[in-house]
Amino acid sequence: MPPQGDVFLAIRDPTRRAILDLLLRGPRNAGNIAAQFPRLTQPGVSRHLKVLRDSGLVLVTTKAQQRVYTLQPKRLHELEEWIRKYAYDQIDRLERLADLVDERPKPKRVTA
Numbered sequence: 001m002p003p004q005g006d007v008f009l010a011i012r013d014p015t016r017r018a019i020l021d022l023l024l025r026g027p028r029n030a031g032n033i034a035a036q037f038p039r040l041t042q043p044g045v046s047r048h049l050k051v052l053r054d055s056g057l058v059l060v061t062t063k064a065q066q067r068v069y070t071l072q073p074k075r076l077h078e079l080e081e082w083i084r085k086y087a088y089d090q091i092d093r094l095e096r097l098a099d100l101v102d103e104r105p106k107p108k109r110v111t112a
Contacts, residue, residue, distance in 0.1 A: 007079050010055035015040070016048050020071065023058060027070040 011017055015037065022028060022036055034045040049069060052058045056075040061068050 004056040004075070005051065005054040007055050007057060007075055010051050010057055011079070013048065013051075016052055019045075019048060019052060019069075020057065023069060023071045027068050029063075029066040029068050031066070033069065 011020070018037075019033060022033060030046065030049060033049065034040070034042050037045055040048075049058070049060075052069075053060055056072055058069045059072050061070070
């Protein structure tokens with residue numbers, strides 16, 4: 001099995017993210033994917049699909065003369081785990097800030 005490419009490099013391009021969004025709804029053949037991007041040539045879409053395939057984000061199977069692309073959940077879960085580290089760190093920081101604000105002495109209200 002060849003080494004897998006950089007997932008972050010693969011998802012930085014908006015067209016590749018849009019392809020992943022399409023595949024989230026289910027497997028699609030290359031022609032169907034290309035039809036969703038009328039401004040791109042077939043070779044252009046093929047290059048995007050190759051990057052996604054090389055990164056391990058999609059799997060390709062051949063059915064008759066068609067290449068069918070499917071999301072690869074394993075690589076998506078790896079990406080999610082990496083993002084989750086940072087999300088939990090931010091949540092922890094916000095919770096500590098909330099604790100500090102809750103412990104702060106409350107100013108007395110002046111009534112007239």
